[in-house]
Amino acid sequence: MSVLMDVRDLTVRFALPKPSFFAERPHLEAVRQVSFQLEAGKALGIVGESGSGKTTTAMAAIRLTKAAGGQVLFEGDDLLELDDEAMRQRRRDVQLIFQDPYSSLNPRARVVDIVREPMDLMEIGTPEERHAKVEELFALVGLRPDQLNLFPHQFSGGQRQRISIARALTTNPKLLVCDEPVSALDVAIQAQILNLLAELKEKLGLSYLFISHDLGVVRHVCDEVAVMYLGKIVESGPTSALFEAPQHPYTQALLSAAPSLARRKSKGYVRPLKVSGDPPSPINPPPGCAFAERCPRAQDVCRKTPPDLVPGAGTAVACHYPGPADTI
Amino acid sequence: MSALLEIEDLRVTFRTRYGEVTALDSVSMHVNEGETLGVVGESGCGKSITALSVMGLIPSPPGKIAGGSIRLNGEELTTASPARLRAMRGPDAAMIFQEPMTSLNPVFTVGDQIAEAIMLHQKVDKAQALKDAVALLDRVGIPSPETRAKDYPHQLSGGMRQRVMIAMAVSCRPKVLIADEPTTALDVTVQAQIFDLLNEIQRDFGVAIILITHDMGAISEMADRVAVMYAGRVIEDASADDVLDYPQHPYARGLIDCIPALGRDDHRLAEIPGVVPPLHLLGQGCAFADRCAFKQDRCTREKPLLGSHGHHPVACHGIEEARL
Numbered sequence: 001m002s003v004l005m006d007v008r009d010l011t012v013r014f015a016l017p018k019p020s021f022f023a024e025r026p027h028l029e030a031v032r033q034v035s036f037q038l039e040a041g042k043a044l045g046i047v048g049e050s051g052s053g054k055t056t057t058a059m060a061a062i063r064l065t066k067a068a069g070g071q072v073l074f075e076g077d078d079l080l081e082l083d084d085e086a087m088r089q090r091r092r093d094v095q096l097i098f099q100d101p102y103s104s105l106n107p108r109a110r111v112v113d114i115v116r117e118p119m120d121l122m123e124i125g126t127p128e129e130r131h132a133k134v135e136e137l138f139a140l141v142g143l144r145p146d147q148l149n150l151f152p153h154q155f156s157g158g159q160r161q162r163i164s165i166a167r168a169l170t171t172n173p174k175l176l177v178c179d180e181p182v183s184a185l186d187v188a189i190q191a192q193i194l195n196l197l198a199e200l201k202e203k204l205g206l207s208y209l210f211i212s213h214d215l216g217v218v219r220h221v222c223d224e225v226a227v228m229y230l231g232k233i234v235e236s237g238p239t240s241a242l243f244e245a246p247q248h249p250y251t252q253a254l255l256s257a258a259p260s261l262a263r264r265k266s267k268g269y270v271r272p273l274k275v276s277g278d279p280p281s282p283i284n285p286p287p288g289c290a291f292a293e294r295c296p297r298a299q300d301v302c303r304k305t306p307p308d309l310v311p312g313a314g315t316a317v318a319c320h321y322p323g324p325a326d327t328i
Numbered sequence: 329m330s331a332l333l334e335i336e337d338l339r340v341t342f343r344t345r346y347g348e349v350t351a352l353d354s355v356s357m358h359v360n361e362g363e364t365l366g367v368v369g370e371s372g373c374g375k376s377i378t379a380l381s382v383m384g385l386i387p388s389p390p391g392k393i394a395g396g397s398i399r400l401n402g403e404e405l406t407t408a409s410p411a412r413l414r415a416m417r418g419p420d421a422a423m424i425f426q427e428p429m430t431s432l433n434p435v436f437t438v439g440d441q442i443a444e445a446i447m448l449h450q451k452v453d454k455a456q457a458l459k460d461a462v463a464l465l466d467r468v469g470i471p472s473p474e475t476r477a478k479d480y481p482h483q484l485s486g487g488m489r490q491r492v493m494i495a496m497a498v499s500c501r502p503k504v505l506i507a508d509e510p511t512t513a514l515d516v517t518v519q520a521q522i523f524d525l526l527n528e529i530q531r532d533f534g535v536a537i538i539l540i541t542h543d544m545g546a547i548s549e550m551a552d553r554v555a556v557m558y559a560g561r562v563i564e565d566a567s568a569d570d571v572l573d574y575p576q577h578p579y580a581r582g583l584i585d586c587i588p589a590l591g592r593d594d595h596r597l598a599e600i601p602g603v604v605p606p607l608h609l610l611g612q613g614c615a616f617a618d619r620c621a622f623k624q625d626r627c628t629r630e631k632p633l634l635g636s637h638g639h640h641p642v643a644c645h646g647i648e649e650a651r652l
């Protein structure tokens with residue numbers, strides 16, 4: 001197995017507006033020393049609640065957001081150190097699709113031009129070759145050739161997501177960053193897009209950095225999963241280990257919270273693990289474990305010392321008291 | 329025993345640039361006292377319009393209730409006066425929405441807003457109403473409710489705002505609480521808190537709940553009975569267990585099979601091809617025909633009606649024939 005992307009201690013800091021003229025400018029650490037590896041041809045899922053730093057991690061890893069520290073080794077090159085021309089060359093290896101297929105497509109352009117644009121920008125192939133590529137990709141993502149000259153508003157949400165996928169594939173990328181690619185779609189349409197992404201991964205040997213807050217979706221798509229909480233990875237590992245034997249109380253809480261067909265009101269189910277409150281603010285993160293305030297297992301040490309991510313038998317866990325949930 | 333809320337053959341139309349379209353077509357469903365009815369279906373299938381009809385909140389024009397009846401506690405609502413509908417909202421039926429920010433007033437504290445709602449329907453003074461508001465905030469699980477009552481909506485998290493909405497909705501002890509995708513904008517751990525809270529509120533207040541959702545997982549955890557909607561019609565109506573364990577309509581089955589479940593791995597997800605047709609393109613036959621693997625000739629000619637063809641009520645020619 002070859003590692004496509006090796007992210008080490010990635011940190012992202014945002015400057016916030018000054019509360020007053022004389023005050024020091026406050027900062028927010030959105031991503032704190034995040035490390036993960038993505039193998040070629042595999043999908044790594046990043047899950048976590050909104051604001052946990054999923055998008056920022058992915059954006060910083062492909063240099064669309066500025067990192068404050070760390071390394072991103074992509075096939076051995078540190079993307080964060082590349083000069084502009086070298087990075088421009090690398091751009092074709094890394095493409096993106098977003099949550100909202102409505103706002104990410106130019107409403108005034110025909111979809112044939114939208115899909116071709118990355119090749120135009122990067123001057124890939126002759127005009128004829130570009131057009132042929134667009135037609136090929138259209139078929140690959142399940143759109144009809146007679147739809148090439150239509151505008152985005154003439155497509156449904158699911159079709160628009162197919163268009164953004166086709167567009168992302170024009171440069172023959174190795175890595176596709178998918179940021180909540182099905183969250184805006186109806187469940188029935190979600191399944192269509194998830195199946196398409198699975199097919200493309202198989203056929204083209206693509207790797208995915210796949211961001212989602214939906215655990216079921218991640219379980220279906222990803223080979224490895226990292227769970228983020230307040231800018232840090234709190235647990236990561238192979239999908240089956242993480243879902244079947246989660247060790248971190250937050251992972252366990254997420255699994256317990258996700259609505260499931262296996263829990264029936266008629267059977268008088270009681271949610272096995274409850275978590276109260278909301279995540280703390282990233283502006284003044286607590287000194288110890290960020291989950292301590294909501295964690296049923298928290299002890300004094302948790303509030304003082306942040307736990308490190310430590311590899312274990314199944315998953316790597318950042319917790320002073322890791323272990324199976326009693327009741328999941 | 330008759331149901332607490334009975335919707336019968338409800339028809340709602342909208343004037344649009346394509347002419348008059350039928351958003352709800354002979355929709356029937358009912359809710360019994362103290363139970364939860366789940367209403368499930370894809371975007372645009374008529375879930376919210378059904379809810380707004382019960383609340384007397386269909387925007388008119390362009391919309392109107394063109395037929396059928398809605399009876400709450402035996403009282404007909406489709407012909408009730410606007411004044412009567414206003415008086416009903418709160419003590420009889422209350423509703424919470426997906427984005428609580430849009431239903432809260434940004435310039436008043438949440439305590440004041442709940443107190444206002446209380447004073448609108450109960451003869452208490454401001455001081456008492458504020459005290460009741462704090463007690464309600466406490467009841468819906470808001471920590472330090474006295475302090476929080478003085479907060480403005482934007483000072484609260486999304487989950488807290490939804491709790492405030494629930495406090496306001498139950499302040500007049502409604503008989504029916506309609507929750508229209510109350511957790512779509514929230515994180516899963518907060519969604520779980522809100523679901524658990526709704527179940528507690530139901531146990532304590534005996535309120536009947538209509539939960540509108542896209543998510544069969546939510547149905548499983550929350551609902552006693554389910555109405556599955558498609559293109560403005562109810563296509564399956566039964567207990568949650570029956571619908572989840574023995575879905576009859578191809579669409580209901582599709583909605584269950586297409587969920588990537590937590591406990592399942594790898595295999596290809598079942599797909600429902602295509603999309604919900606727009607209302608102005610609904611034809612003679614079954615609205616699901618273009619997406620259905622079991623389509624027969626009859627399906628494009630004749631609308632299937634909701635009828636019992638065996639297990640439980642379902643609107644599908646295929647099921648009907650299979651049972652003959």
Ligand SMILES: Nc1ncnc2c1ncn2[C@@H]1O[C@H](COP(=O)(O)OP(=O)(O)OP(=O)(O)O)[C@@H](O)[C@H]1O
Nearest residue numbers: 342344351370371372373374375376377378390607
């Ligand atoms: N003001 C309006 N004018 C015209 N058509 C309308 C209007 N409001 C709703 N409709 C149509 O009525 C149908 C049902 O809408 P409704 O809002 O009930 O759907 P829904 O099932 O709640 O969907 P969602 O899951 O997206 O909330 C849709 O086709 C919608 O386009």
Ligand SMILES: Nc1ncnc2c1ncn2[C@@H]1O[C@H](COP(=O)(O)OP(=O)(O)O)[C@@H](O)[C@H]1O
Nearest residue numbers: 014028030049050051052053054055056057282
């Ligand atoms: N441009 C920005 N300026 C300031 N803060 C930001 C910016 N982008 C993101 N953040 C903050 O960084 C944190 C992580 O955000 P994000 O990566 O978008 O989370 P997620 O994708 O997990 O929902 C959040 O607290 C968010 O408010």
Ligand code: SF4
Nearest residue numbers: 289292295302319320
């Ligand atoms: S370190 Fe302590 S507070 Fe944090 S998750 Fe583990 S047990 Fe809970």
Ligand code: SF4
Nearest residue numbers: 614620627644645646
């Ligand atoms: S009526 Fe016909 S087309 Fe409609 S769901 Fe049943 S079998 Fe399919």
Ligand SMILES: [Mg+2]
Nearest residue numbers: 054055056179
């Ligand atoms: Mg994000």
Ligand SMILES: [Mg+2]
Nearest residue numbers: 375376377508
């Ligand atoms: Mg709706």
